[in-house]
Amino acid sequence: MEYFIQQLINGITLGGVYALVALGYTMVYGIIQLINFAHGEFFAAGGYMGVILISWLAAQGVPPTICLVLSLGLTMGYCALLATAVEQVAYRPLRQSSRLSVLLSALGMSIFLQNGLMLTQGVYDRAYPTEITRGGLHFGMVTFSYMQILIVAVTAILLVGLNALVFRTRIGKAMRATAQDKTMSALVGINSGRIISLTFAVGAGLAAAAGIMVGLYYGSVRYDMGFVPGIKAFAAAVLGGIGNITGAMLGGFIIGMVEIMAAGYISSEYKDVFAFIILIAVLYFMPTGIMGENVDDTRV
Amino acid sequence: MSEPILELRGVCAGYGNIQALREVSLKVLPGEIVTIIGANGAGKSTTLMTICNIVRATAGEVLYQGRPITGLSADRLPAMGLCQVPEGRRIFPRLTVQENLEMGAFLRKDAARKAFDLDKVFNLFPVLKERRKQPGGTLSGGEQQMLAVGRALMTRPRLLLLDEPSLGLAPLIVAQIFSIIRTINQEDDVTVLLVEQNANLALQTASRGYVLETGSVVLEDSSANLLANPDIRKAYLGE
Ligand SMILES: Nc1ncnc2c1ncn2[C@@H]1O[C@H](COP(=O)(O)OP(=O)(O)OP(=O)(O)O)[C@@H](O)[C@H]1O
Ligand SMILES: [Mg+2]
Numbered sequence: 001m002e003y004f005i006q007q008l009i010n011g012i013t014l015g016g017v018y019a020l021v022a023l024g025y026t027m028v029y030g031i032i033q034l035i036n037f038a039h040g041e042f043f044a045a046g047g048y049m050g051v052i053l054i055s056w057l058a059a060q061g062v063p064p065t066i067c068l069v070l071s072l073g074l075t076m077g078y079c080a081l082l083a084t085a086v087e088q089v090a091y092r093p094l095r096q097s098s099r100l101s102v103l104l105s106a107l108g109m110s111i112f113l114q115n116g117l118m119l120t121q122g123v124y125d126r127a128y129p130t131e132i133t134r135g136g137l138h139f140g141m142v143t144f145s146y147m148q149i150l151i152v153a154v155t156a157i158l159l160v161g162l163n164a165l166v167f168r169t170r171i172g173k174a175m176r177a178t179a180q181d182k183t184m185s186a187l188v189g190i191n192s193g194r195i196i197s198l199t200f201a202v203g204a205g206l207a208a209a210a211g212i213m214v215g216l217y218y219g220s221v222r223y224d225m226g227f228v229p230g231i232k233a234f235a236a237a238v239l240g241g242i243g244n245i246t247g248a249m250l251g252g253f254i255i256g257m258v259e260i261m262a263a264g265y266i267s268s269e270y271k272d273v274f275a276f277i278i279l280i281a282v283l284y285f286m287p288t289g290i291m292g293e294n295v296d297d298t299r300v
Numbered sequence: 301m302s303e304p305i306l307e308l309r310g311v312c313a314g315y316g317n318i319q320a321l322r323e324v325s326l327k328v329l330p331g332e333i334v335t336i337i338g339a340n341g342a343g344k345s346t347t348l349m350t351i352c353n354i355v356r357a358t359a360g361e362v363l364y365q366g367r368p369i370t371g372l373s374a375d376r377l378p379a380m381g382l383c384q385v386p387e388g389r390r391i392f393p394r395l396t397v398q399e400n401l402e403m404g405a406f407l408r409k410d411a412a413r414k415a416f417d418l419d420k421v422f423n424l425f426p427v428l429k430e431r432r433k434q435p436g437g438t439l440s441g442g443e444q445q446m447l448a449v450g451r452a453l454m455t456r457p458r459l460l461l462l463d464e465p466s467l468g469l470a471p472l473i474v475a476q477i478f479s480i481i482r483t484i485n486q487e488d489d490v491t492v493l494l495v496e497q498n499a500n501l502a503l504q505t506a507s508r509g510y511v512l513e514t515g516s517v518v519l520e521d522s523s524a525n526l527l528a529n530p531d532i533r534k535a536y537l538g539e
Binding site for chain 1: 352354373374375376377378379383384386390392393394395399402403404406407451455
Protein backbone atom coordinates (compact mmCIF):
# COMPACT_ATOMS: atom_id res chain seq x y z
CA MET A 1 0.00 0.00 0.00
CA GLU A 2 2.75 2.41 0.96
CA TYR A 3 4.55 1.43 -2.21
CA PHE A 4 1.43 2.27 -4.18
CA ILE A 5 1.14 5.70 -2.56
CA GLN A 6 4.80 6.34 -3.27
CA GLN A 7 4.24 5.45 -6.92
CA LEU A 8 1.19 7.66 -7.00
CA ILE A 9 3.28 10.61 -5.83
CA ASN A 10 5.96 9.84 -8.39
CA GLY A 11 3.34 9.47 -11.09
CA ILE A 12 1.83 12.87 -10.34
CA THR A 13 5.27 14.46 -10.41
CA LEU A 14 6.19 12.98 -13.76
CA GLY A 15 2.69 13.50 -15.13
CA GLY A 16 2.86 17.20 -14.34
CA VAL A 17 6.02 17.47 -16.40
CA TYR A 18 4.39 15.71 -19.36
CA ALA A 19 1.32 17.90 -18.96
CA LEU A 20 3.43 21.05 -19.22
CA VAL A 21 5.10 19.84 -22.40
CA ALA A 22 1.87 18.46 -23.88
CA LEU A 23 0.24 21.89 -23.61
CA GLY A 24 2.64 23.34 -26.16
CA TYR A 25 1.80 20.65 -28.69
CA THR A 26 -1.88 21.07 -28.18
CA MET A 27 -1.93 24.86 -28.25
CA VAL A 28 0.13 25.12 -31.41
CA TYR A 29 -1.95 22.41 -33.04
CA GLY A 30 -5.11 24.17 -31.97
CA ILE A 31 -4.09 27.42 -33.58
CA ILE A 32 -2.29 26.39 -36.80
CA GLN A 33 -2.93 22.62 -37.03
CA LEU A 34 0.79 21.90 -36.89
CA ILE A 35 2.39 19.07 -34.95
CA ASN A 36 5.41 21.04 -33.83
CA PHE A 37 8.10 18.38 -33.89
CA ALA A 38 10.62 20.92 -32.65
CA HIS A 39 8.67 21.39 -29.42
CA GLY A 40 10.71 18.84 -27.44
CA GLU A 41 13.81 20.94 -28.15
CA PHE A 42 12.43 23.81 -26.10
CA PHE A 43 12.23 21.38 -23.21
CA ALA A 44 15.91 20.52 -23.74
CA ALA A 45 16.91 24.15 -24.25
CA GLY A 46 15.13 24.95 -21.00
CA GLY A 47 16.94 22.17 -19.19
CA TYR A 48 20.29 23.57 -20.31
CA MET A 49 19.57 27.23 -19.79
CA GLY A 50 18.32 26.24 -16.34
CA VAL A 51 21.53 24.51 -15.32
CA ILE A 52 23.62 27.36 -16.70
CA LEU A 53 21.67 29.98 -14.80
CA ILE A 54 21.27 28.05 -11.57
CA SER A 55 25.00 27.25 -11.40
CA TRP A 56 25.99 30.78 -12.24
CA LEU A 57 23.57 32.44 -9.82
CA ALA A 58 24.51 29.98 -7.06
CA ALA A 59 28.18 30.81 -7.65
CA GLN A 60 27.35 34.49 -7.20
CA GLY A 61 26.02 33.63 -3.75
CA VAL A 62 22.34 34.14 -4.55
CA PRO A 63 20.15 32.32 -1.98
CA PRO A 64 18.72 29.01 -3.31
CA THR A 65 15.05 29.97 -3.44
CA ILE A 66 15.68 33.23 -5.29
CA CYS A 67 18.14 31.40 -7.49
CA LEU A 68 15.51 28.84 -8.50
CA VAL A 69 12.72 31.33 -9.08
CA LEU A 70 14.95 33.66 -11.07
CA SER A 71 16.36 30.85 -13.19
CA LEU A 72 12.90 29.49 -13.86
CA GLY A 73 11.58 32.88 -14.95
CA LEU A 74 14.59 33.75 -17.11
CA THR A 75 14.68 30.32 -18.72
CA MET A 76 11.00 30.43 -19.56
CA GLY A 77 11.51 33.85 -21.09
CA TYR A 78 14.53 32.67 -23.06
CA CYS A 79 12.69 29.69 -24.52
CA ALA A 80 9.64 31.82 -25.28
CA LEU A 81 11.86 34.12 -27.35
CA LEU A 82 13.59 31.18 -28.97
CA ALA A 83 10.23 29.71 -29.99
CA THR A 84 9.08 33.02 -31.42
CA ALA A 85 12.24 33.17 -33.50
CA VAL A 86 11.75 29.57 -34.67
CA GLU A 87 8.20 30.39 -35.66
CA GLN A 88 9.30 33.46 -37.63
CA VAL A 89 12.04 31.63 -39.47
CA ALA A 90 10.67 28.14 -40.01
CA TYR A 91 6.88 28.34 -39.97
CA ARG A 92 5.65 31.83 -40.79
CA PRO A 93 7.00 31.87 -44.36
CA LEU A 94 5.11 28.62 -44.95
CA ARG A 95 1.74 29.86 -43.71
CA GLN A 96 0.15 29.40 -47.15
CA SER A 97 1.98 26.15 -47.95
CA SER A 98 0.77 22.60 -47.53
CA ARG A 99 0.75 21.08 -44.08
CA LEU A 100 3.40 18.60 -45.13
CA SER A 101 5.91 21.37 -45.89
CA VAL A 102 5.43 22.88 -42.47
CA LEU A 103 5.75 19.48 -40.84
CA LEU A 104 9.04 18.88 -42.64
CA SER A 105 10.23 22.32 -41.64
CA ALA A 106 9.42 21.42 -38.02
CA LEU A 107 11.44 18.20 -38.29
CA GLY A 108 14.34 20.15 -39.75
CA MET A 109 14.10 22.72 -36.98
CA SER A 110 14.17 19.94 -34.40
CA ILE A 111 17.39 18.52 -35.85
CA PHE A 112 18.89 22.00 -36.10
CA LEU A 113 18.09 22.91 -32.50
CA GLN A 114 19.28 19.57 -31.14
CA ASN A 115 22.56 19.82 -32.99
CA GLY A 116 22.94 23.42 -31.94
CA LEU A 117 22.66 22.31 -28.34
CA MET A 118 25.13 19.48 -28.92
CA LEU A 119 27.69 21.75 -30.57
CA THR A 120 27.51 24.47 -27.95
CA GLN A 121 27.07 22.32 -24.84
CA GLY A 122 28.77 19.06 -25.74
CA VAL A 123 27.58 15.49 -26.02
CA TYR A 124 27.99 14.51 -22.37
CA ASP A 125 25.51 14.68 -19.54
CA ARG A 126 25.63 17.88 -17.61
CA ALA A 127 25.00 17.63 -13.87
CA TYR A 128 22.46 19.80 -12.10
CA PRO A 129 23.33 21.28 -8.72
CA THR A 130 20.80 19.23 -6.79
CA GLU A 131 21.99 20.10 -3.31
CA ILE A 132 19.67 23.12 -3.25
CA THR A 133 16.65 20.87 -3.03
CA ARG A 134 17.88 17.87 -1.09
CA GLY A 135 15.73 16.17 1.53
CA GLY A 136 12.03 15.65 1.89
CA LEU A 137 9.06 14.81 4.03
CA HIS A 138 8.72 11.25 5.30
CA PHE A 139 5.48 9.54 6.18
CA GLY A 140 6.44 6.03 7.20
CA MET A 141 7.85 4.46 4.08
CA VAL A 142 6.44 7.17 1.81
CA THR A 143 8.73 10.03 0.86
CA PHE A 144 7.61 13.26 -0.62
CA SER A 145 10.93 14.83 -1.58
CA TYR A 146 11.30 18.60 -1.56
CA MET A 147 12.09 18.27 -5.22
CA GLN A 148 8.73 16.61 -5.86
CA ILE A 149 6.95 19.20 -3.79
CA LEU A 150 8.66 21.89 -5.82
CA ILE A 151 7.78 20.26 -9.12
CA VAL A 152 4.16 19.68 -8.17
CA ALA A 153 3.79 23.22 -6.82
CA VAL A 154 5.36 24.89 -9.85
CA THR A 155 3.36 22.68 -12.20
CA ALA A 156 0.14 23.49 -10.40
CA ILE A 157 0.82 27.21 -10.53
CA LEU A 158 1.65 27.09 -14.22
CA LEU A 159 -1.36 24.95 -15.12
CA VAL A 160 -3.75 27.17 -13.19
CA GLY A 161 -2.09 30.25 -14.67
CA LEU A 162 -2.36 28.92 -18.18
CA ASN A 163 -6.02 28.09 -17.72
CA ALA A 164 -6.66 31.59 -16.47
CA LEU A 165 -4.73 33.06 -19.39
CA VAL A 166 -6.55 31.08 -22.05
CA PHE A 167 -10.05 31.15 -20.62
CA ARG A 168 -10.24 34.42 -18.70
CA THR A 169 -8.08 37.07 -20.32
CA ARG A 170 -8.72 39.13 -23.39
CA ILE A 171 -5.60 37.79 -25.08
CA GLY A 172 -6.54 34.21 -24.25
CA LYS A 173 -9.97 34.71 -25.76
CA ALA A 174 -8.31 36.16 -28.85
CA MET A 175 -6.15 33.02 -29.01
CA ARG A 176 -9.21 30.84 -28.99
CA ALA A 177 -10.96 33.08 -31.52
CA THR A 178 -7.92 32.86 -33.82
CA ALA A 179 -7.85 29.08 -33.46
CA GLN A 180 -11.52 28.89 -34.36
CA ASP A 181 -11.66 31.26 -37.34
CA LYS A 182 -8.68 33.29 -38.52
CA THR A 183 -10.59 35.27 -41.14
CA MET A 184 -13.25 36.30 -38.69
CA SER A 185 -10.75 37.19 -36.01
CA ALA A 186 -8.98 39.45 -38.51
CA LEU A 187 -12.33 41.06 -39.28
CA VAL A 188 -12.70 42.06 -35.63
CA GLY A 189 -9.15 43.40 -35.53
CA ILE A 190 -7.12 40.52 -34.11
CA ASN A 191 -3.63 40.30 -35.58
CA SER A 192 -3.34 36.55 -36.01
CA GLY A 193 0.42 36.66 -36.63
CA ARG A 194 1.01 38.13 -33.20
CA ILE A 195 -1.38 35.71 -31.54
CA ILE A 196 0.37 32.76 -33.19
CA SER A 197 3.78 34.01 -32.00
CA LEU A 198 2.41 34.36 -28.52
CA THR A 199 1.03 30.83 -28.60
CA PHE A 200 4.44 29.45 -29.51
CA ALA A 201 6.03 31.55 -26.78
CA VAL A 202 3.64 30.36 -24.08
CA GLY A 203 3.98 26.70 -25.10
CA ALA A 204 7.77 26.90 -25.14
CA GLY A 205 7.84 28.69 -21.80
CA LEU A 206 5.92 25.83 -20.22
CA ALA A 207 8.20 23.24 -21.85
CA ALA A 208 11.22 25.14 -20.56
CA ALA A 209 9.88 25.02 -17.02
CA ALA A 210 9.39 21.28 -17.44
CA GLY A 211 12.98 20.96 -18.71
CA ILE A 212 14.40 22.62 -15.61
CA MET A 213 12.32 20.48 -13.31
CA VAL A 214 13.35 17.29 -15.04
CA GLY A 215 16.97 18.40 -14.79
CA LEU A 216 16.59 19.02 -11.08
CA TYR A 217 14.69 15.79 -10.57
CA TYR A 218 17.03 13.44 -12.39
CA GLY A 219 20.12 15.47 -11.62
CA SER A 220 21.36 15.94 -15.15
CA VAL A 221 20.53 17.02 -18.69
CA ARG A 222 21.68 15.92 -22.13
CA TYR A 223 21.46 17.54 -25.53
CA ASP A 224 19.00 14.90 -26.81
CA MET A 225 16.84 14.89 -23.68
CA GLY A 226 13.94 16.47 -25.59
CA PHE A 227 13.27 13.55 -27.85
CA VAL A 228 11.67 10.83 -25.74
CA PRO A 229 9.77 13.10 -23.33
CA GLY A 230 8.69 15.09 -26.39
CA ILE A 231 7.08 12.04 -27.95
CA LYS A 232 5.52 11.03 -24.65
CA ALA A 233 4.07 14.49 -24.21
CA PHE A 234 2.82 14.35 -27.77
CA ALA A 235 1.16 11.04 -26.89
CA ALA A 236 -0.39 12.81 -23.91
CA ALA A 237 -1.74 15.59 -26.12
CA VAL A 238 -3.23 13.06 -28.53
CA LEU A 239 -4.66 11.04 -25.67
CA GLY A 240 -6.34 14.15 -24.30
CA GLY A 241 -7.64 15.13 -27.72
CA ILE A 242 -5.21 17.31 -29.60
CA GLY A 243 -6.20 20.95 -29.50
CA ASN A 244 -7.83 20.56 -26.11
CA ILE A 245 -6.14 22.30 -23.19
CA THR A 246 -7.76 20.36 -20.38
CA GLY A 247 -7.23 17.20 -22.39
CA ALA A 248 -3.49 17.81 -22.64
CA MET A 249 -3.23 18.27 -18.87
CA LEU A 250 -5.25 15.15 -18.21
CA GLY A 251 -3.33 13.19 -20.84
CA GLY A 252 -0.03 14.23 -19.29
CA PHE A 253 -1.03 12.96 -15.87
CA ILE A 254 -2.38 9.70 -17.29
CA ILE A 255 0.80 9.00 -19.29
CA GLY A 256 3.01 9.88 -16.31
CA MET A 257 0.98 7.70 -14.00
CA VAL A 258 0.88 4.75 -16.39
CA GLU A 259 4.61 4.97 -16.93
CA ILE A 260 5.42 5.02 -13.22
CA MET A 261 2.97 2.23 -12.39
CA ALA A 262 4.27 0.12 -15.26
CA ALA A 263 7.82 0.68 -14.13
CA GLY A 264 6.91 -0.17 -10.53
CA TYR A 265 4.69 -3.18 -11.08
CA ILE A 266 5.69 -4.63 -14.43
CA SER A 267 9.20 -3.76 -15.48
CA SER A 268 11.18 -0.56 -15.49
CA GLU A 269 12.94 -1.77 -18.64
CA TYR A 270 9.73 -1.37 -20.57
CA LYS A 271 8.45 1.85 -19.04
CA ASP A 272 9.01 3.87 -22.21
CA VAL A 273 6.97 1.43 -24.25
CA PHE A 274 3.71 2.21 -22.52
CA ALA A 275 3.40 5.78 -23.73
CA PHE A 276 3.74 4.50 -27.26
CA ILE A 277 1.25 1.69 -26.74
CA ILE A 278 -1.21 4.30 -25.47
CA LEU A 279 -0.46 6.55 -28.45
CA ILE A 280 -1.09 3.78 -30.94
CA ALA A 281 -4.19 2.57 -29.13
CA VAL A 282 -5.66 6.06 -28.99
CA LEU A 283 -4.95 6.73 -32.64
CA TYR A 284 -6.50 3.40 -33.53
CA PHE A 285 -9.55 3.25 -31.31
CA MET A 286 -10.25 6.83 -30.30
CA PRO A 287 -8.55 9.23 -32.72
CA THR A 288 -10.18 12.30 -31.21
CA GLY A 289 -8.92 11.46 -27.72
CA ILE A 290 -10.75 11.52 -24.41
CA MET A 291 -11.65 15.18 -24.61
CA GLY A 292 -11.94 15.24 -28.39
CA GLU A 293 -14.50 16.83 -30.61
CA ASN A 294 -17.42 15.89 -28.40
CA VAL A 295 -16.26 17.90 -25.44
CA ASP A 296 -16.22 21.29 -27.04
CA ASP A 297 -15.91 23.69 -24.17
CA THR A 298 -12.25 23.24 -23.41
CA ARG A 299 -10.88 23.12 -26.90
CA VAL A 300 -8.89 26.22 -27.77
CA MET B 301 -21.97 66.49 -52.32
CA SER B 302 -20.02 65.01 -49.44
CA GLU B 303 -17.00 62.82 -49.95
CA PRO B 304 -17.79 59.09 -50.19
CA ILE B 305 -17.00 57.05 -47.08
CA LEU B 306 -16.17 54.11 -49.34
CA GLU B 307 -15.15 54.03 -52.96
CA LEU B 308 -14.04 51.19 -55.21
CA ARG B 309 -12.28 52.17 -58.42
CA GLY B 310 -11.90 49.49 -61.07
CA VAL B 311 -11.31 46.72 -58.56
CA CYS B 312 -10.40 43.30 -59.96
CA ALA B 313 -9.94 40.22 -57.82
CA GLY B 314 -10.09 36.47 -58.08
CA TYR B 315 -9.12 33.09 -56.78
CA GLY B 316 -6.21 31.53 -58.63
CA ASN B 317 -7.22 31.50 -62.27
CA ILE B 318 -10.83 32.38 -61.60
CA GLN B 319 -11.47 36.08 -61.99
CA ALA B 320 -14.34 36.90 -59.68
CA LEU B 321 -14.42 40.71 -59.95
CA ARG B 322 -13.92 42.69 -63.17
CA GLU B 323 -13.30 46.38 -62.66
CA VAL B 324 -15.92 46.93 -60.01
CA SER B 325 -16.47 50.58 -59.18
CA LEU B 326 -18.90 51.82 -56.59
CA LYS B 327 -19.42 54.56 -54.05
CA VAL B 328 -21.09 54.75 -50.68
CA LEU B 329 -21.83 58.14 -49.13
CA PRO B 330 -21.84 58.75 -45.38
CA GLY B 331 -25.18 57.92 -43.79
CA GLU B 332 -26.46 55.89 -46.72
CA ILE B 333 -27.70 52.34 -46.93
CA VAL B 334 -26.50 50.98 -50.26
CA THR B 335 -27.15 47.49 -51.53
CA ILE B 336 -25.39 45.14 -53.92
CA ILE B 337 -27.73 42.58 -55.45
CA GLY B 338 -26.90 39.74 -57.78
CA ALA B 339 -27.33 36.04 -58.38
CA ASN B 340 -25.33 33.24 -56.76
CA GLY B 341 -21.71 33.49 -57.71
CA ALA B 342 -22.00 37.04 -59.04
CA GLY B 343 -19.14 38.16 -56.80
CA LYS B 344 -20.98 39.93 -53.99
CA SER B 345 -19.13 38.27 -51.15
CA THR B 346 -15.87 38.61 -53.02
CA THR B 347 -16.50 42.36 -53.26
CA LEU B 348 -16.86 42.65 -49.48
CA MET B 349 -13.87 40.39 -48.83
CA THR B 350 -11.77 42.44 -51.24
CA ILE B 351 -12.74 45.67 -49.47
CA CYS B 352 -11.38 44.13 -46.25
CA ASN B 353 -8.36 42.74 -48.09
CA ILE B 354 -9.10 39.17 -47.12
CA VAL B 355 -9.13 38.61 -50.87
CA ARG B 356 -6.36 40.61 -52.59
CA ALA B 357 -7.30 43.09 -55.28
CA THR B 358 -5.28 42.36 -58.40
CA ALA B 359 -6.04 45.79 -59.85
CA GLY B 360 -7.88 48.95 -58.86
CA GLU B 361 -8.18 50.80 -55.62
CA VAL B 362 -10.29 50.83 -52.48
CA LEU B 363 -10.66 54.16 -50.68
CA TYR B 364 -12.10 54.48 -47.19
CA GLN B 365 -12.79 57.99 -45.95
CA GLY B 366 -10.69 59.24 -48.83
CA ARG B 367 -7.68 57.10 -47.86
CA PRO B 368 -6.48 54.18 -49.94
CA ILE B 369 -6.82 50.96 -47.92
CA THR B 370 -5.95 48.54 -50.69
CA GLY B 371 -3.32 46.21 -49.29
CA LEU B 372 -3.85 47.29 -45.69
CA SER B 373 -3.97 44.21 -43.47
CA ALA B 374 -7.56 43.23 -42.65
CA ASP B 375 -7.07 43.45 -38.90
CA ARG B 376 -6.27 47.18 -39.14
CA LEU B 377 -9.71 48.08 -40.46
CA PRO B 378 -11.99 47.64 -37.43
CA ALA B 379 -10.03 50.27 -35.54
CA MET B 380 -10.74 52.64 -38.42
CA GLY B 381 -14.47 52.01 -38.13
CA LEU B 382 -14.84 49.57 -41.00
CA CYS B 383 -16.39 46.27 -40.03
CA GLN B 384 -17.88 43.34 -41.87
CA VAL B 385 -20.52 40.81 -40.91
CA PRO B 386 -19.49 38.06 -43.31
CA GLU B 387 -21.62 35.55 -45.11
CA GLY B 388 -22.58 32.63 -42.88
CA ARG B 389 -22.15 34.82 -39.76
CA ARG B 390 -18.94 33.11 -38.63
CA ILE B 391 -19.66 33.09 -34.94
CA PHE B 392 -16.74 31.79 -32.86
CA PRO B 393 -18.47 28.52 -32.00
CA ARG B 394 -16.62 27.70 -28.78
CA LEU B 395 -16.62 31.18 -27.33
CA THR B 396 -19.66 32.14 -25.31
CA VAL B 397 -22.11 34.71 -26.63
CA GLN B 398 -20.62 37.32 -24.35
CA GLU B 399 -17.05 36.42 -25.36
CA ASN B 400 -18.04 36.72 -29.01
CA LEU B 401 -19.26 40.22 -28.28
CA GLU B 402 -16.09 41.02 -26.34
CA MET B 403 -14.05 39.97 -29.36
CA GLY B 404 -15.90 42.62 -31.34
CA ALA B 405 -14.44 45.15 -28.93
CA PHE B 406 -11.01 43.48 -28.94
CA LEU B 407 -9.07 46.61 -29.88
CA ARG B 408 -11.01 49.08 -27.79
CA LYS B 409 -9.55 50.44 -24.58
CA ASP B 410 -12.51 52.56 -23.45
CA ALA B 411 -13.89 50.22 -20.76
CA ALA B 412 -16.83 52.43 -19.81
CA ARG B 413 -18.09 52.86 -23.35
CA LYS B 414 -17.53 49.19 -24.07
CA ALA B 415 -19.81 48.30 -21.18
CA PHE B 416 -22.32 50.84 -22.45
CA ASP B 417 -22.23 49.33 -25.95
CA LEU B 418 -22.61 45.82 -24.56
CA ASP B 419 -25.75 46.95 -22.77
CA LYS B 420 -26.98 48.50 -25.95
CA VAL B 421 -26.48 45.29 -27.91
CA PHE B 422 -28.29 43.38 -25.19
CA ASN B 423 -31.14 45.87 -25.45
CA LEU B 424 -31.32 45.51 -29.21
CA PHE B 425 -31.19 41.71 -28.94
CA PRO B 426 -32.55 40.66 -25.53
CA VAL B 427 -32.19 36.99 -26.47
CA LEU B 428 -28.42 37.42 -26.52
CA LYS B 429 -28.49 38.57 -22.93
CA GLU B 430 -30.40 35.47 -21.91
CA ARG B 431 -27.90 33.30 -23.75
CA ARG B 432 -24.75 35.16 -22.87
CA LYS B 433 -23.04 32.24 -21.10
CA GLN B 434 -23.86 29.76 -23.85
CA PRO B 435 -21.29 28.80 -26.55
CA GLY B 436 -22.00 30.77 -29.74
CA GLY B 437 -22.13 27.57 -31.77
CA THR B 438 -25.22 26.38 -29.90
CA LEU B 439 -27.39 29.34 -30.94
CA SER B 440 -30.05 29.04 -33.62
CA GLY B 441 -29.40 30.57 -37.05
CA GLY B 442 -31.38 33.69 -36.25
CA GLU B 443 -29.71 34.16 -32.90
CA GLN B 444 -26.31 33.71 -34.55
CA GLN B 445 -27.15 36.42 -37.05
CA MET B 446 -28.11 38.72 -34.19
CA LEU B 447 -24.86 37.86 -32.46
CA ALA B 448 -22.89 38.55 -35.63
CA VAL B 449 -24.50 41.96 -35.98
CA GLY B 450 -24.04 42.63 -32.27
CA ARG B 451 -20.39 41.67 -32.45
CA ALA B 452 -19.88 44.05 -35.35
CA LEU B 453 -21.61 46.84 -33.43
CA MET B 454 -19.14 46.29 -30.58
CA THR B 455 -16.39 47.55 -32.88
CA ARG B 456 -18.28 50.88 -33.06
CA PRO B 457 -18.36 50.91 -36.83
CA ARG B 458 -18.86 53.92 -39.04
CA LEU B 459 -19.29 51.69 -42.07
CA LEU B 460 -20.85 48.27 -41.73
CA LEU B 461 -20.57 45.69 -44.51
CA LEU B 462 -23.36 43.13 -44.25
CA ASP B 463 -23.28 39.94 -46.30
CA GLU B 464 -26.69 38.31 -46.70
CA PRO B 465 -28.06 38.87 -43.22
CA SER B 466 -31.34 37.25 -44.28
CA LEU B 467 -29.77 33.96 -45.35
CA GLY B 468 -31.72 30.98 -44.09
CA LEU B 469 -33.83 32.90 -41.59
CA ALA B 470 -37.58 32.88 -40.98
CA PRO B 471 -39.45 35.97 -42.29
CA LEU B 472 -40.17 37.25 -38.80
CA ILE B 473 -36.49 37.17 -37.81
CA VAL B 474 -35.50 38.75 -41.12
CA ALA B 475 -37.93 41.61 -40.50
CA GLN B 476 -36.52 42.07 -37.01
CA ILE B 477 -32.93 42.16 -38.23
CA PHE B 478 -33.69 44.59 -41.03
CA SER B 479 -35.52 46.88 -38.68
CA ILE B 480 -32.45 46.92 -36.48
CA ILE B 481 -30.25 47.68 -39.49
CA ARG B 482 -32.43 50.72 -40.18
CA THR B 483 -32.29 51.75 -36.54
CA ILE B 484 -28.51 51.68 -36.31
CA ASN B 485 -28.30 53.52 -39.61
CA GLN B 486 -30.62 56.29 -38.47
CA GLU B 487 -29.88 56.58 -34.78
CA ASP B 488 -26.20 55.72 -34.61
CA ASP B 489 -25.25 57.16 -37.95
CA VAL B 490 -23.75 53.91 -39.21
CA THR B 491 -23.37 53.75 -42.99
CA VAL B 492 -24.35 50.36 -44.40
CA LEU B 493 -23.28 48.44 -47.49
CA LEU B 494 -25.71 45.57 -47.74
CA VAL B 495 -25.25 42.48 -49.89
CA GLU B 496 -28.46 40.54 -50.43
CA GLN B 497 -30.03 37.89 -52.57
CA ASN B 498 -33.41 38.94 -51.31
CA ALA B 499 -33.48 41.87 -53.72
CA ASN B 500 -36.94 43.03 -52.80
CA LEU B 501 -36.11 43.44 -49.14
CA ALA B 502 -32.71 44.93 -49.91
CA LEU B 503 -34.12 47.57 -52.25
CA GLN B 504 -36.81 48.48 -49.76
CA THR B 505 -34.17 49.04 -47.12
CA ALA B 506 -31.49 50.76 -49.19
CA SER B 507 -31.66 54.09 -50.94
CA ARG B 508 -29.47 53.00 -53.85
CA GLY B 509 -28.40 49.74 -55.38
CA TYR B 510 -25.76 48.17 -57.60
CA VAL B 511 -26.48 45.11 -59.69
CA LEU B 512 -23.61 42.68 -60.02
CA GLU B 513 -23.46 40.06 -62.76
CA THR B 514 -20.53 37.65 -63.14
CA GLY B 515 -18.17 40.03 -61.45
CA SER B 516 -19.19 43.26 -63.15
CA VAL B 517 -21.47 46.08 -62.12
CA VAL B 518 -24.14 46.11 -64.82
CA LEU B 519 -26.48 48.68 -63.35
CA GLU B 520 -26.62 51.27 -60.60
CA ASP B 521 -29.60 53.34 -59.67
CA SER B 522 -31.85 54.49 -56.88
CA SER B 523 -33.78 51.70 -55.20
CA ALA B 524 -37.08 53.09 -56.44
CA ASN B 525 -35.91 52.98 -60.04
CA LEU B 526 -34.43 49.52 -59.68
CA LEU B 527 -37.66 48.26 -58.15
CA ALA B 528 -39.57 49.69 -61.09
CA ASN B 529 -37.14 48.38 -63.72
CA PRO B 530 -38.82 45.52 -65.63
CA ASP B 531 -35.52 43.70 -66.27
CA ILE B 532 -34.67 43.75 -62.61
CA ARG B 533 -38.18 42.68 -61.66
CA LYS B 534 -37.83 39.73 -64.00
CA ALA B 535 -34.30 38.71 -63.05
CA TYR B 536 -34.23 39.36 -59.31
CA LEU B 537 -37.75 39.88 -58.04
CA GLY B 538 -39.21 36.69 -59.45
CA GLU B 539 -41.68 38.14 -61.93
N1 LIG C 1 -12.51 30.51 -52.02
C1 LIG C 1 -12.80 30.47 -53.34
N2 LIG C 1 -12.02 29.77 -54.19
C2 LIG C 1 -12.28 29.72 -55.51
N3 LIG C 1 -13.30 30.34 -56.08
C3 LIG C 1 -14.13 31.06 -55.29
C4 LIG C 1 -13.92 31.14 -53.89
N4 LIG C 1 -14.89 31.91 -53.37
C5 LIG C 1 -15.67 32.28 -54.40
N5 LIG C 1 -15.22 31.77 -55.56
C6 LIG C 1 -15.80 31.99 -56.90
O1 LIG C 1 -15.88 33.38 -57.15
C7 LIG C 1 -17.10 33.71 -57.73
C8 LIG C 1 -17.83 34.76 -56.91
O2 LIG C 1 -18.19 34.18 -55.66
P1 LIG C 1 -18.88 34.99 -54.49
O3 LIG C 1 -18.86 34.14 -53.28
O4 LIG C 1 -18.30 36.33 -54.39
O5 LIG C 1 -20.38 35.10 -55.03
P2 LIG C 1 -21.66 35.68 -54.31
O6 LIG C 1 -22.22 36.70 -55.20
O7 LIG C 1 -21.37 36.08 -52.93
O8 LIG C 1 -22.61 34.41 -54.32
P3 LIG C 1 -23.69 33.93 -53.24
O9 LIG C 1 -24.90 34.72 -53.47
O10 LIG C 1 -23.90 32.49 -53.57
O11 LIG C 1 -23.12 34.14 -51.89
C9 LIG C 1 -17.87 32.42 -57.89
O12 LIG C 1 -17.70 31.98 -59.23
C10 LIG C 1 -17.21 31.47 -56.94
O13 LIG C 1 -17.25 30.16 -57.43
MG1 LIG D 1 -21.94 35.46 -51.12
